[in-house]
Amino acid sequence: MFKKAAAIVLSLALVSSLMVGCGASSAxxxxxxxxxxxKVGLTTSEGGLNDKSFNQSANTGIERAKNELGLDYKxxxxxxxxxxxxxxxxxxxxxxxxxxxxxxxxxxxxxxIAKKNPNKxxxxxxxxxxxxxxxxxxxxxxxxxxxMGVIAGKMTKSNKIGFVGGMNIDSxxxxxxxxxxxxxxxxxxxxxxxxxxxxxxxxxxxEEIAKTLxxxxxxxxxxxxxxxxxxxxxxxxxxxxxxxQLWAIGVDMDQxxxxxxxxDVILTSMVKRVDNATYQVVKDLTKxxxxxxxxxxxxxxxxxxxxxxxxxxxxxxxxxxxxxKYKDAIKNGKIKVPDTIKDANAFKGEELK
Numbered sequence: 001m002f003k004k005a006a007a008i009v010l011s012l013a014l015v016s017s018l019m020v021g022c023g024a025s026s027a028x029x030x031x032x033x034x035x036x037x038x039k040v041g042l043t044t045s046e047g048g049l050n051d052k053s054f055n056q057s058a059n060t061g062i063e064r065a066k067n068e069l070g071l072d073y074k075x076x077x078x079x080x081x082x083x084x085x086x087x088x089x090x091x092x093x094x095x096x097x098x099x100x101x102x103x104x105x106x107x108x109x110x111x112x113i114a115k116k117n118p119n120k121x122x123x124x125x126x127x128x129x130x131x132x133x134x135x136x137x138x139x140x141x142x143x144x145x146x147x148m149g150v151i152a153g154k155m156t157k158s159n160k161i162g163f164v165g166g167m168n169i170d171s172x173x174x175x176x177x178x179x180x181x182x183x184x185x186x187x188x189x190x191x192x193x194x195x196x197x198x199x200x201x202x203x204x205x206x207e208e209i210a211k212t213l214x215x216x217x218x219x220x221x222x223x224x225x226x227x228x229x230x231x232x233x234x235x236x237x238x239x240x241x242x243x244x245q246l247w248a249i250g251v252d253m254d255q256x257x258x259x260x261x262x263x264d265v266i267l268t269s270m271v272k273r274v275d276n277a278t279y280q281v282v283k284d285l286t287k288x289x290x291x292x293x294x295x296x297x298x299x300x301x302x303x304x305x306x307x308x309x310x311x312x313x314x315x316x317x318x319x320x321x322x323x324x325k326y327k328d329a330i331k332n333g334k335i336k337v338p339d340t341i342k343d344a345n346a347f348k349g350e351e352l353k
Contacts, residue, residue, distance in 0.1 A: 038098075039072040040065070040282055041091030043084065045103030047200050048077040051227035052259050053252040054274050058102045058125055061275030065282035084109040092117055098285050100125070100278060104171045110134070121290055123281045125274055126171055128295045136295040137277045141171075142178030142339045143330050144270040144305030145222070147323050148249050149182020151268055151311070152220045153190050154319050155247070160191045162213035162221040164206055164232050168196040170340075175224035175251070175270070177344040178337050182326070185349030193218060194341070197228045206231030214239050214246055220267060222249035229255075233262035240265055247314075254308035268315055269308035276303065301331045325352045 042062055044055040059075055066073045074094055076087045084106050091099045092113070099120065101110040104127035114122050114131040121133055128136040152161045163179055165172040176194055183190045193216060195209045206228040213221050214235060221236065223229035229251060236248040250256065250269030259266075277298055284290050298304020307323060315323075329335045329352065338344045 037072075038069075038286060039074070039094065039096045040098050040100070040285075041073070041094060041096035042075045042100040042102065042278075043087035043091060043106070044075070044077050045105055045200070045226075046078060046080060047227040048079065049075060051200070052230065052255060053226045054125070054272060055102050055226075056258070057253050057272065057274040058100065058278045061278035061280075062100070062282055064275065065279045069283070069286050071282065071286070078106075081105060085113060088113045092120060097121060098123065098282065098290070100281075102126075102274075104169075121285065121292060123278070125277070130293070132293040134292050135281060135290065137274070137281070138295050138297050139272055139274070139277075139304050140174075140297060140299030140337075140339075141224070141270070141272060141305060142174045142181075142337045143299045144272065144307070145175045145178030145224075146182035146185075146330065146335075146337045147307050147326060148222050148268060148270050149179040149184070150186050150323055150326055151182075151307075151315055151319060152179070152222065152247075152249065153183035153185070153187035154322070155267070155315070156187070156190070156220055158217050158219045159187065159189045160193070160217045160219070162210070162216075162218035163192060163194045164209055164213070164221060164223040164225050164229070165194065165196045166200045166225040166228060167198055172196075172224050173341050174339045175222070177339050177341050179222050180341065180344040181338050181347040181349060184344070184347060185326075185351060186322075197225050197231075200226030200228055202228050203231035203234070207235045210235035210248070211239065219245070220247045220249065222251070222270075224251050226252075230259060230262075233259060233265060236265040237262055250308070254310050256308065256310040256313070263310070263313075266310075266314075268311040271306045271308050273298065273304050273306070299330075300327055322352065 101124045107127040111129045123135045125137045163176045210232040223232040232248045236246045240246045247267040252272045255269045256263040256266040
């Protein structure tokens with residue numbers, strides 16, 4: 001009698017356990033099992049979620065994972081550097097299982113927080129944090145920027161083009177380096193003028209800088225300045241006339257789509273697929289495959305950077321065909337794109353036909 005009662009109790013316990021397990025998980029579209037209790041947090045760099053640039057792209061990737069996998073997701077915005085650590089700490093207090101820090105500026109703060117919270121998982125975009133609980137997502141922006149340089153070098157009428165960076169630092173200079181190298185490869189007469197905003201949110205300053213470049217004879221200006229870059233588009237639109245077409249080149253997202261009011265002066269954009277990277281890290285987490293303590297690099301070969309789909313509107317088809325040839329050459333390792341301005345100025349690339 002006692003054995004029979006014990007068996008009934010054990011059976012009920014097993015059924016109860018299975019019911020709890022079913023209530024805590026669900027199957028995603030691709031068959032992966034994900035816990036409803038998984039929480040993901042993100043804190044932006046300066047510029048906020050709607051910067052039309054890399055913060056927005058990072059958020060887009062996690063939103064996609066949320067919709068597919070049924071996660072809890074909380075994003076908080078940083079308007080200044082002093083917000084970084086408090087925002088990271090707030091996401092820890094929210095019991096987030098994985099926390100994203102967006103942008104190289106957050107590197108030191110995320111490093112400090114990760115050390116204090118070894119049982120939490122973190123991911124950071126655009127810099128490397130060497131902690132066992134952090135995965136670093138780094139992009140080869142110079143490769144995508146090389147393609148922007150090919151387009152600018154072929155389409156300029158003045159043989160003078162410009163670059164507006166958010167800050168004069170190594171991570172932004174990668175954009176400038178690729179742009180210079182690509183333009184020099186297809187146009188030996190090219191001159192490239194570089195200027196910096198020293199902000200990712202100051203559209204007025206970016207606009208004034210871009211106007212200076214256009215007045216100096218540049219007819220195409222590429223920006224890597226985050227939210228500030230909208231100022232470059234404003235300048236191009238204001239200064240374009242019936243007799244003089246000026247162009248701007250966007251960054252991070254297809255900016256002819258994200259800021260459509262300037263689509264008529266956005267020649268192309270260098271798309272940086274931060275969304276794909278953030279999505280994949282979240283997906284790995286839900287499958288138990290999160291791997292901290294390493295850096296993952298995303299270039300043309302990894303579909304981490306590319307040319308915007310809207311480019312076909314303003315860029316002639318023969319130039320887009322040439323871009324594809326350079327893209328293949330970079331993917332195959334035939335062209336190694338420099339990532340410093342010094343190396344770019346000395347770069348002698350092979351002109352493809």
